[in-house]
Every structure is written in structure tokens, then in C-alpha cells.
Amino acid sequence: MELRLLHLWRFWILWGCLVFWVFGVYGRGVTQVLLSPVSGPGPIFQPLVPMMAPMESTAAASVVSPPSSSSEMDIVATEKDTHHWVKKLVLSTSLISSAAILIMLALFRFCFYRRKNRNKSRYLNQSAAADSNSIKGFTLGPILSKFNSSKASSKKGSTGLFEYKLLEKGTDNFNETNIIGSGGFGSVYKACLDEGVFVAVKKLDDGGSDCEKEFENEIELLSKIKHPNIISLVGHSVNGQTKFLVYELMQNGSLETQLHGHSHGSPLTWPIRMKIALDAARGLEYLHEHCNPPIIHRDLKSSNILLDSGFNAKVSDFGLAVTNVNRYKSGTKLSGTLGYVAPEYILDGKLTDKSDVYAFGVVLLELLLGRKPVEKLGPSQYQSIVTWAMPQLTDRSKLPGIVDPMVKDTMDLKHLYQVAAVAILCVQPEPSYRPLITDVLHSLVPLVAVEHGGTLRATDPSTTPN
Structure with a gap:
């Protein structure tokens, strides 16, 4: 569009100059000829001949004598009208040409500034996007300021892209002594x-297509989720067929390690x-x-609940998480961990948010009893x-004896x-009997001390052990 207007602008400029030249130079000669009573007008002015009265051709035709008759008076009037008509023609054409040139100049100026602003806006957007990617790449404050040089903008969500050499160096060439956990597709x-x-x-x-899907799923979901009880994904890296996910470090490892490791849960009061x-x-x-669309974790377990230095818990491992539940009906490949998978999911392939509630109930039993989900x-x-x-949980006389x-x-x-009671409700075989996770949360808040995020006061007499 801008190019077409540019060509039109050049045409109007040349056309205007031609009009000014014709009517400024040649038009003056035309006026003089029209006003001169020369007999036998040339072919160019032949259309004007009927306007002029017949004149006798004399040898002194070139000498203009004062009008002495009505015929000569008509000639003079006609000459005046013609002169007036030519002046109007020249003036009108000049004004039209000038207006057209001004309009084209304005259009050209508009297109020029529009293109200039568009290029400037594109440059600013690209710079903003680059800055945004460089900021979003790391969700941790300390890493933001220290590792801007080690990351790049990524096509996968808004996480940072790490250089493989940096990770290789940081793990001492992935030395076994630095392993802090393991999963289905590799080690941490x-x-x-x-x-x-x-x-x-x-x-x-x-690990084939399944590994690739979990890798993509983890990045896609965690790059959008920001919550104090959800693990933060710092970035990722790819080296050949091997892929890497970089998370914030949780100093106390997983709940599974704390409960069933060498300490047997002793630090967990x-x-x-x-x-x-x-x-x-x-x-x-x-x-x-609060997520839109809602997310079903599908693999909640004690090994996927990580603990930082203050024993703040964060849910991790979103490789199996789903957002479109309608895709996971009967006949779909089952995924999850034995002992945590809800009965309806195993039997019918039916997956809902109540499946996560069942898994949470199993974790709650682990915290309560100190036993593994499957023995x-x-x-x-x-x-x-x-x-x-289950048979002992419903008997109050037996319950204190099976506690960790x-x-x-x-x-x-x-x-x-x-x-x-909350744990029993969560692990009900029938999904409709299980509470929503919101109801579970409201039941637990009064049992947790204020300093730990609950509403239980330290001065409450009920906190004194019997």
C-alpha cells in the first residue's frame, strides 16, 4: 500500500509541474493569440472561430483601430470573455493540481511515519519479548541475577534454556555421588x-515417546504455574537424545525419603x-x-512431595498431569503408581479430580502411620x-496403637x-463419597499451628498431649 502511494505521489508531482509549465508559459501565449484580431486563425484555435465576427481582410489587418461599429464592439466583448475564461481555466487547474499534490504529500508523510512507527514498535516488541524471556526463564530470585548469561529464550513455554556444559560441570559430570533421587525415566x-x-x-x-511427552508436559504446565506449594521449574536442556529439567533445590528431599529412609521420619514431628x-x-x-482449565496431577505420592529447608512442602513431577479429562475415559492407557491409584481409575479408566483426592488420602495415611503405601x-x-x-482407623480404641x-x-x-476421619473419607472406594480437596483443606487448617500456616493457637489447651 505504501509503495503504491509513493508511485502515485511521484506521478502527481510530475503532473503538477507539467500543468504549471503549460499554463504558466504556454498559456500566456494562448491568451495573447486569442486576444489578437489576426485573420485566418490557425488550426489549433479553429473551434474559437465561430465566436468571432467576420472581419475584412486588409493589408493593415495587423493594425488595431478603435471600434467604430457594433460588430467591432462584439469582437472586443468576445475577446474579454475569452480572456476571462482562460484565466479561470488556468486558476482552476492550478488549484486542483496544488490540492492534489498537497493531498499526496500528506498521504506520503502519513505512510512514512506509519512505517517508521511500525518498525519502531516491532523493535520494541522484540526487545520486550527478549527481556520477558530472559526474566521468565528463572523463577528464583538469586538465579535471576546470577545466570542471565547461561540461558536463552526458549520455544518451550517461558523457562530458561541451559547449556549442557553448565549442567555437566555443576553435577561433576553427573557423578553418582550427586544423585538425590530417581524416577521412572532417570535420576535427579x-x-x-x-x-x-x-x-x-x-x-x-x-525413554521413547512416553519420555518425550512427559518432558513436554512438564515444561508446558510448570512454565504457567506459580504457587508456593508447587515446585518451580527453573529451566531445561537437551543434549542429543537426553533431556534435562532444572528445578529449584529442595534441601530436605522428598517426603518418601524422610518417612521411609534411614531416619524413618524422626525429623517429622x-x-x-x-x-x-x-x-x-x-x-x-x-x-x-484455580487453574483454567483445571489440572489433575494423576501421580500424587510421597516421592512427589518435596520439602525445602523449612519443611515447606511442594507438589512436583507433572509429567502425567492432564487438563482435558474427557480424553482419559475407559480404554485409555493407565498411568500412576501402585498404591496411590484410585479404584475407579484402575477398573474403569475413569479419571476425575477425586482421583487426586484418593492419592492424597494415601499420603495422609503415610504421615499418620509411617507405613509404605504397599508392603x-x-x-x-x-x-x-x-x-x-481401614478396619483399625474406624475403631478409636485401636487407632492410637497403630500411629507411627x-x-x-x-x-x-x-x-x-x-x-x-479425613483420611478415611479421602480413600473411599466410591468417588462420590470422597470430599473435594477444598473441603479437605478446610478440615486441616484448624489442626495446623499459626506459625505453620494454620489457625491453631499455641496456647490452645488441646495442643497438650494426653
Whole structure:
């Protein structure tokens, strides 16, 4: 459009100049000829002959004598009218040409500034996008200021793209001594990047299409989620067929390691366990109630609940998470971890937010009883924590005796019964009998101390163990 207007502008300029030249120079001669009573007008002015009265051709025709008759008076009037007509023609054409030139100049100026502003806007948008990518790449404050040089804008969401050499150096060439966890597709390493900033690096070995899908899913979802009880994805990297996910480092590892590792849950006091349960419930509630569309985690378990240095819990591992539940009806490939998967999902492939509630109930039983979700009884015989605990949870006289020895007799029995009741509701076989995660959250808040994010006062007499 701008190019076409530019060509029109040049045409109007040349046309205007031609008009001015013709009527400014040649037009003056035309006027003089029209006003001269010369007999026998040339062919150019032949149309004007009828306007002039017949004149006698004399040898002195070139000499103009004063008008002496009405015929000569008519000639003079006609000459005046012609002169007036030519002046009007010249003036009108000049004004039209000038107006056209001014309009084309204005259009050209508009197009020029429009193109200039468009280029400027494009440049600013590109700069803003680059700045946005460089900021969004790292969700942690310290890393933002220290590793701008180690990342680049990424096509995968808004996470940073790490250079493989930086991760290789930070993990001491992925030394086994730096392994802090393991998953279905690889191990998790502790890495020390430049200036002493620590992160966790999940190394995903080539696991085919499933591994690729989980890698993409993790980046897509975690790049959009920002919540204090959801793990922060710092960035990612790709080296050949091997892919890497970089997270904030959670110093106390996973809940599974704390409960079932060498410490057997000794650092986890009853107040801390209730805080962990509340944090995990808040993370799930955010996924179910505040994300649009809602997110079903589909693999909630104690190994995917990570703890920082203050035992603040964050839900992690979103490789199996889904947003379009309608795609996961009966006949779909089942995913999850044995002991945490809801019965209706195993039997019918039916997946809802209540599936996450069931898994949360299993985690709550782990915190309460200190037992694994599935325990081996023999060479080919296993027992789930739900099957084992359900008959005893409903008996108040037996409940205090099955509590984890690490926290036994350290809580008010009222609180113990209430937690047990919440867990029982969460692991109901029928999904419709299970509460929403919001209801679970509201039930746990009064059992958690104020300093841990709940509403329980330290001066409350009910906090005194019986």
C-alpha cells in the first residue's frame, strides 16, 4: 500500500509541474493569440472561430483601430470573455493540481511515519519479548541475577534454556555421588552452578515417546504455574537424545525419603507432618480450583512431595498431569503408581479430580502411620496401606496403637481422630463419597499451628498431649 502511494505521489508531482509549465508559459501565449484580431486563425484555435465576427481582410489587418461599429464592439466583448475564461481555466487547474499534490504529500508523510512507527514498535516488541524471556526463564530470585548469561529464550513455554556444559560441570559430570533421587525415566542430581547457587537436575534418559511427552508436559504446565506449594521449574536442556529439567533445590528431599529412609521420619514431628499435609492440600486445591482449565496431577505420592529447608512442602513431577479429562475415559492407557491409584481409575479408566483426592488420602495415611503405601508380605503377596488400616482407623480404641511410633502420644487425640476421619473419607472406594480437596483443606487448617500456616493457637489447651 505504501509503495503504491509513493508511485502515485511521484506521478502527481510530475503532473503538477507539467500543468504549471503549460499554463504558466504556454498559456500566456494562448491568451495573447486569442486576444489578437489576426485573420485566418490557425488550426489549433479553429473551434474559437465561430465566436468571432467576420472581419475584412486588409493589408493593415495587423493594425488595431478603435471600434467604430457594433460588430467591432462584439469582437472586443468576445475577446474579454475569452480572456476571462482562460484565466479561470488556468486558476482552476492550478488549484486542483496544488490540492492534489498537497493531498499526496500528506498521504506520503502519513505512510512514512506509519512505517517508521511500525518498525519502531516491532523493535520494541522484540526487545520486550527478549527481556520477558530472559526474566521468565528463572523463577528464583538469586538465579535471576546470577545466570542471565547461561540461558536463552526458549520455544518451550517461558523457562530458561541451559547449556549442557553448565549442567555437566555443576553435577561433576553427573557423578553418582550427586544423585538425590530417581524416577521412572532417570535420576535427579544436585548441581552447583556458578556463584554457589544450587539446583536440582532431572536427567531423562532416552525413554521413547512416553519420555518425550512427559518432558513436554512438564515444561508446558510448570512454565504457567506459580504457587508456593508447587515446585518451580527453573529451566531445561537437551543434549542429543537426553533431556534435562532444572528445578529449584529442595534441601530436605522428598517426603518418601524422610518417612521411609534411614531416619524413618524422626525429623517429622506431628506439627510438621500436619504442615506438610496442609501444604500439599493447598497445592492440589490450586490445581483443581484455580487453574483454567483445571489440572489433575494423576501421580500424587510421597516421592512427589518435596520439602525445602523449612519443611515447606511442594507438589512436583507433572509429567502425567492432564487438563482435558474427557480424553482419559475407559480404554485409555493407565498411568500412576501402585498404591496411590484410585479404584475407579484402575477398573474403569475413569479419571476425575477425586482421583487426586484418593492419592492424597494415601499420603495422609503415610504421615499418620509411617507405613509404605504397599508392603510386601511374601514372594508374590502385597498389601496396601488402605486395606490394612481401614478396619483399625474406624475403631478409636485401636487407632492410637497403630500411629507411627515417631509421633505416638505427641498429639491431642481429638486431632488424631479428626485426621483419621479425613483420611478415611479421602480413600473411599466410591468417588462420590470422597470430599473435594477444598473441603479437605478446610478440615486441616484448624489442626495446623499459626506459625505453620494454620489457625491453631499455641496456647490452645488441646495442643497438650494426653
